[in-house]
Amino acid sequence: xxxxxxxxxxxxxxxxxxxxxxxxxxxxxxxxxxxxxxxxxxxxxxxxxxxxxxxxxxxxxxxxxxxxxxxxxxxxxxxxxxxxxxxxxxxxxxxxxxxxxxxxxxxxxxxxxxxxxxxxxxxxxxxxxxxxxxxxxxxxxxxxxxxxxxxxxxxxxxxxxxxxxxxxxxxxxxxxxxxxxxxxxxxxxxxxxxxxxxxxxxxxxxxxxxxxxxxxxxxxxxxxxxxxxxxxxxxxxxxxxxxxxxxxxxxxxxxxxxxxxxxxxxxxxxxxxxxxxxxxxxxxxxxxxxxxx
Amino acid sequence: xxxxxxxxxxxxxxxxxxxxxxxxxxxxxxxxxxxxxxxxxxxxxxxxxxxxxxxxxxxxxxxxxxxxxxxxxxxxxxxxxxxxxxxxxxxxxxxxxxxxxxxxxxxxxxxxxxxxxxxxxxxxxxxxxxxxxxxxxxxxxxxxxxxxxxxxxxxxxxxxxxxxxxxxxxxxxxxxxxxxxxxxxxxxxxxxxxxxxxxxxxxxxxxxxxxxxxxxxxxxxxxxxxxxxxxxxxxxxxxxxxxxxxxxxxxxxxxxxxxxxxxxxxxxxxxxxxxxxxxxxxxxxxxxxxxxxxxxxxxxxxxxxxxxxxxxxxxxxxxxxxxxxxxxxxxxxxxxxxxxxxxxxxxxxxxxxxxxxxxxxxxxxxxxxxxxxxxxxxxxxxxxxxxxxxxxxxxxxxxxxxxxxxxxxxxxxxx
Numbered sequence: 001x002x003x004x005x006x007x008x009x010x011x012x013x014x015x016x017x018x019x020x021x022x023x024x025x026x027x028x029x030x031x032x033x034x035x036x037x038x039x040x041x042x043x044x045x046x047x048x049x050x051x052x053x054x055x056x057x058x059x060x061x062x063x064x065x066x067x068x069x070x071x072x073x074x075x076x077x078x079x080x081x082x083x084x085x086x087x088x089x090x091x092x093x094x095x096x097x098x099x100x101x102x103x104x105x106x107x108x109x110x111x112x113x114x115x116x117x118x119x120x121x122x123x124x125x126x127x128x129x130x131x132x133x134x135x136x137x138x139x140x141x142x143x144x145x146x147x148x149x150x151x152x153x154x155x156x157x158x159x160x161x162x163x164x165x166x167x168x169x170x171x172x173x174x175x176x177x178x179x180x181x182x183x184x185x186x187x188x189x190x191x192x193x194x195x196x197x198x199x200x201x202x203x204x205x206x207x208x209x210x211x212x213x214x215x216x217x218x219x220x221x222x223x224x225x226x227x228x229x230x231x232x233x234x235x236x237x238x239x240x241x242x243x244x245x246x247x248x249x250x251x252x253x254x255x256x257x258x259x260x261x262x263x264x265x266x267x268x269x270x271x272x273x274x275x276x277x278x279x280x281x282x283x284x285x286x287x288x289x290x291x292x293x
Numbered sequence: 294x295x296x297x298x299x300x301x302x303x304x305x306x307x308x309x310x311x312x313x314x315x316x317x318x319x320x321x322x323x324x325x326x327x328x329x330x331x332x333x334x335x336x337x338x339x340x341x342x343x344x345x346x347x348x349x350x351x352x353x354x355x356x357x358x359x360x361x362x363x364x365x366x367x368x369x370x371x372x373x374x375x376x377x378x379x380x381x382x383x384x385x386x387x388x389x390x391x392x393x394x395x396x397x398x399x400x401x402x403x404x405x406x407x408x409x410x411x412x413x414x415x416x417x418x419x420x421x422x423x424x425x426x427x428x429x430x431x432x433x434x435x436x437x438x439x440x441x442x443x444x445x446x447x448x449x450x451x452x453x454x455x456x457x458x459x460x461x462x463x464x465x466x467x468x469x470x471x472x473x474x475x476x477x478x479x480x481x482x483x484x485x486x487x488x489x490x491x492x493x494x495x496x497x498x499x500x501x502x503x504x505x506x507x508x509x510x511x512x513x514x515x516x517x518x519x520x521x522x523x524x525x526x527x528x529x530x531x532x533x534x535x536x537x538x539x540x541x542x543x544x545x546x547x548x549x550x551x552x553x554x555x556x557x558x559x560x561x562x563x564x565x566x567x568x569x570x571x572x573x574x575x576x577x578x579x580x581x582x583x584x585x586x587x588x589x590x591x592x593x594x595x596x597x598x599x600x601x602x603x604x605x606x607x608x609x610x611x612x613x614x615x616x617x618x619x620x621x622x623x624x625x626x627x628x629x630x631x632x633x634x635x636x637x638x639x640x641x642x643x644x645x646x647x648x649x650x651x652x653x654x655x656x657x658x659x660x661x662x663x664x665x666x667x668x669x670x671x672x673x674x675x676x677x678x679x680x681x682x683x684x685x686x687x688x689x690x691x692x693x694x695x696x697x698x699x700x701x702x703x704x705x706x707x708x
Contacts (some may be wrong), residue, residue, distance in 0.1 A: 003532075116353050118544055118575050127555035127581060127707070133663055138524060138556040164520050211521050211543035218518050255525040260516035261488065 002134050007252040013141040015248025017210065020148035021203040021221070022240040024156060024196030030235030031192040032170040034084065034095040039107035040222030042197055046072055046204025047116050047213050054121045054208070061121045062143050068149075069198045076197025080190040103218060109208040110215035120212040144206040147289035150201045150240065155195070159237070167190050172235060231271045233284020242282060248268065298388055322635040338381040339374070339542045341409045341633075341642070342401030343660035344422065349389030351415050354622040358414045358436055359384060360624030361619065364609050365634075375637055383407055394418045394469040398425040408643050411629055412454075414622065416440035416490060423451045434632050434650045436625035444669040450649050451670035454629035455593040458671050459491055462591050463499035463539075465678040469505065469690050469700070479536030479562055485526055485550070486541025492567045495591070496541040499565075503537070511535045520546060521642065531559035542569040548579035555584060555707050562703035565589040570681060571621060577684065578627055585681035587704030592677050594624040594661050595688050599694045602631070628659040662694060 025039045047093035049071070050064045083102065087094045123140075130137040143204055169189045170178040179185055207213060207221075232239025247267050254263040274282060343362060346355035366380050374380055383387055383405060387393040394413055401407045402425070413422050419438030426433035427448045432453045439459045443451070457464065470478060482503055486496035493515065511533040514526070527550060529536060531597025538561040540550055547569025554560070570576050570590040577585050596607050596618050610619040619627075621630045636648045656665040663698055665673050678690040680701060687697040 006528055010522070010528075014522050021326060117577065118572070120548065120549070120579050122578065122581055126554050127584065129556045129558065136524075136528065136557050138553070141524070212548045222519070224519075233697075249475075249523060252525045255516075255522075256529060259512045260485075260520065260526065264517055264519055 003256060006016070006135055007256045009135065009137065009260050010141070010250065011249035011252035012147045012245060013137070013145045013248070014251065015245035016145035017141075017148045017206055018224070018247055019109050019241045019244035020199055020229060022225045022232075022244050023152060023237060023276055024199035024203075025169075025225050026153075026229045026232065026235055027199075028193055028196040028238060029229065030237075031168055032084075032095075033092055034087075034193075034194075035092060035099065035226075036103035036196065037096055037099040037222055038106060038216035039099075039196070039200055039225060040074070040220075041103040042072065042200040043207060043221055044213055044215065045110060046201045047208040048110055048119070048204075048215075050205040050208040051119050052114075052168055054123070060123055061205050062147050065151075065202045067149055068201035068205045070201075072201025073198040073205075074266045076194035077123070077190055079197065080193040084193060085186060087190070103222070105216045107218060114215065116214060116216075118212045118214045121208040122208065126209060140144075140209050144210050145177045147202065155199065156217045156237070158195070163177050164188075164191060169194075178280040183234065227271055230272055231281055233281030233291060236281065236283035239281055239283030254260075294431075296428060300650050304379075311604070318376050328430070336378045336411065337681055339376070339409065340381045340405070341411055341630075342398070343382060343384045343399035343411045344387045344394050344401070344403060344413050345384055346385040346389035346414055346418060347384075347396075353619070354437065355389070355414045357620040357622035358626040360614060361623035362630055363434070364410060364606060364613060364619075364623070364632035367497035367613070368433075368605070368609060369630075374528055375634060378642070378696040387413065387553065389407050389418070391418060391421050396424045396647070398422050402426070402431060408518030409634045409637070411626075411633060412435075412436055413557060414438075414626075415494075416443055419443065423448060426450055426639045427516055430645055432633070432645045432652075432684060434629045434652075436629040437622060442591045442672040444667075446669075448670055450645065452649075452652055452666050453476065453672050454632050454659070454661070454664065456664065456672055456674035456676050457702065459494040460498045462495045462567070463502070463521075463565075463675050463691055465591055465675045466500060466589060467502045467506070467680055468675075469510075470503070475556055478506075479508060481509040481511050481533075482537035483530045483533060483537060484510065484534035484539050484541075485512070485516060485530070485559075486567075487520075487539065487543055487546055488515050488517050489543055492541030492543060495567050499539055501576075504529055508537070518545070519544070521549065523549040524660055526550060526558065526559045527559065530554070531557045534559070536562040537565065538563075539565040540567070540569075542566040543570050544572060544575075548576065551580040551584055551588075555581075558707070560704060563587070563589065564704055567591065570686075571679070572684075575617075578680070580698065582684050583708040584655045585708075586683045587686065587701035590679055592621060592679050593692075594621050595677055595679060595696075596624075597686075598677065598688060598694045599658070599696070600660050600662050600664070600694065606660050628661045628664070629660045634655050641693045 025036055028036045046068050047199055050061050050068060051240050053064050054061045087098055125139045159169055167183045167188050171183055175185060228243045229240055232243035250267045251263045254266045327538050332610045344361055345359050346352060351615050361564040362382055366382050367377055369380050371626050385397045387397050410426055410431050410433055411434055412419055414437045419435045423433050427450050432450050436454045439453060439455055441458055484496050502511060512530050540547060554649050569590050570588050636652050637643060640647045640651050656663050662674060667673060677688050677694050679686050682701055688695050689700045
């Protein structure tokens, strides 16, 4: 029983962080139909910057996350204005090619400037845990999940309560009508991309503490995050959230009760089964695809 | 990706041609070499053909191997060359690609007609490349490629320049346990290994050997390479309370497991990991310097090892590459070249068959220690058992290579 509870706790803590990392990816797809393959590379870039700041100043990486939110927001906005906007409403496959190129560029730059080395931030509490009876709550996981949830709540607030957020959602649901009532499509797209990149900024700061990383780590992350987005339904934020928690749980429960070797496989098998029954993913809607087409 | 590496390859090629052209002009301008008395007989250079992964997945170790070869070349040439001929390395980049490695070696042998070969990096690339050498009857000493399948093909010209194949890597750790008085020996063990051709055979063979010693297996799991969360593994292991934890860790998985063990608060009497702890400061900063105390790992070479020529190698490397400490991959490449050199000097020619026969019959002193081979080219020595002690790495076994007689056991609790 204690094993089960422990696995559930760890699964949810891990899933919460995955949810934040995937949120930007699904948001960008929802608004622009862009599959941002560079999301993982942006995550690693942010982790690297966080690591350097932590190393130089000793500031807690979870506090650096605040700085990274704004920094990566700016980076995202700039990237959209200079690079991403060029493909405009071109096909989804174009967006994959472009952002893959971007991912390789970022990886290359990190290799040149930071070197092909493993890094991980180790604040003083990195190897400590909170304990409750026999249960263990690793501090880094708890803080990481907390920061992720706060960021997700902020994202939810922005998207549902502010005019900008409504404009973003309107564009994602029906771009033509949104344009008709005066929403600037490019402005919204740039904002959405910047917000998406900002989540990668926070995600990267968390990653720098939780997982050792090096420039090429982004391949692992992007495949995991794309899996989450597909399972949740392309473009659906609640979907990504639920799918991320599912992935976290699938990982820990399979590892505890079946076999480590199956842990990742089970997740992808879940995707396969869900897609057979619900091709649009858990929370996706087919209608939106039709409108966009 | 192909486009990018293809382009840089062409650029490098052009650069290479320019350098060769410039070198040719310089030589022509200097006229006949009447300066050096040793090389007075205008001897043709002995050309050694090598293909290495200088770009792509294995670029990091591939570059280290190149440095190891080049340090050896400089040392040999400073001492009058190989059988009086200056040594020239012809190194091509295979971009970590099997097909390119095969094409490279084929071209080096058939078109460039190089005198000798040295191997490339990794089992993946050496597997097909060694077949090219074998088919052409060329001696093939390779610095990194210890997968057991390399040696099931009955090759005659293949030699592996490390102390042991992967499945024998853990022997030195098992022997150390055997050396302990029976009542202080660990009683139980937990094993976890990444599903990787370099780590899995090490842990599997260790498990069967320790079981034969009566050490009970409480946990044994294989995990895929993309595993990034180790808390569940750590808590499952902690629940069993094993005396030994042995992990087949490549790198980040090793760091993550130590951190997770620390988080769940379980410290075994002995902690063994395959290659992760061999990454110096990348490892100690990853797990926290205090947490390295007592961690064991096996390795083919260490910069402190008291083997012939090792000090000179480390010094020459540091001088050539702004005071860096050579990586294990550079040392393995240097050793491969040492083996080739010894065979050529002993046979007195570059007759490939005679060289292979000589190596099958003799032991060669290298910076990794003495090496000898069975009929398939698999080495017959043992790895070095290293341990983190007070923030740095010491060699604890075998005694001939040891830098200390102290072994930290049992491992102190996490601080």
